[in-house]
Amino acid sequence: MIHILIADDHPLFRAALAQAVKALEADTEVLEAGSLASAQAVLDARPGIDLVLLDLHMPDSHGLMGLATLRAAHPAVAVAMISADDEPETVRRAMAYGAAGYIPKRSDGDQLHAALRTLLDGGEYLPDDLADRLGALPASDDDDDRTAARLAQLTPQQFKVLTLVAEGRLNKQIADVLGISERTVKAHLSALFEKLDVRNRTQAGVLLKSLQLRDLVPAQRDAPA
Known part of the structure; x- marks a missing residue:
């Protein structure tokens, strides 16, 4: 099935x-x-x-x-x-x-x-x-390809941490949400900073938010097939 x-x-x-x-x-x-x-x-x-x-x-x-x-x-x-x-x-x-x-x-x-x-x-x-x-x-400047390749390197847990960072959560809040220690959160942050080639949580959040798109008006979003 x-x-x-x-x-x-x-x-x-x-x-x-x-x-x-x-x-x-x-x-x-x-x-x-x-x-x-x-x-x-x-x-x-x-x-x-x-x-x-x-x-x-x-x-x-x-x-x-x-x-x-x-x-x-x-x-x-x-x-x-x-x-x-x-x-x-x-x-x-x-x-x-x-x-x-x-x-x-x-x-x-x-x-x-x-x-x-x-x-x-x-x-x-x-x-x-x-x-x-x-x-x-026209030919792409490959920014999306590079960003996609970087994000693809993250483990599922690292991606969850990144998502919470982009929401503005602090390390303690992230630890509480994911049920892990703050030390583990810091370890995930260090790893994802390296994989994404960014220096801090602000740059990491900006990178993730670059995936956002303009919203469609309701008439377009709800158009039937």
Whole structure:
């Protein structure tokens, strides 16, 4: 059986997508999450999930930070973005940060079926028109590639520490949240500073926050498939 997690904060879209996925892939269990936090909880509780379809602009996801968070904690799980935002630069950044594919919410049933088959077979998916638009972009300055490579070096626990640092938490607060000692927090900070090539927690927080994207207006975010 295939196990797919749909993470989207809009209930009607989530239900419609779940119905479409079940219709296309009969032997499939579809799980749902309405926030990044609940998606993380499902992945922690259900290690056998094959694919996550992640909305780009959930309120607690902060753009690409949600993608980076799931990829850091569950590197073996394929995560594909599904969004009304199909700006080529946004898509390029998502792919640089480890997205297995990018499915516009305007996709019809045939496109969704092609996406699922490609992703479940271990491939990367972009619709043809979006791939053409990405190909027409000017060459990247590779900042996203470098940042993605640095973040990929972090362990899941180090990434959690980094996320809390970006929220402005102090070492004691981080220790309390993660149930570890302050000495361990300091050790994680030293390691992640070295891996990210930054000198202090301010620079580390700025690097993580660079994953944030502009928010879409509600009409765009909630556009049906």
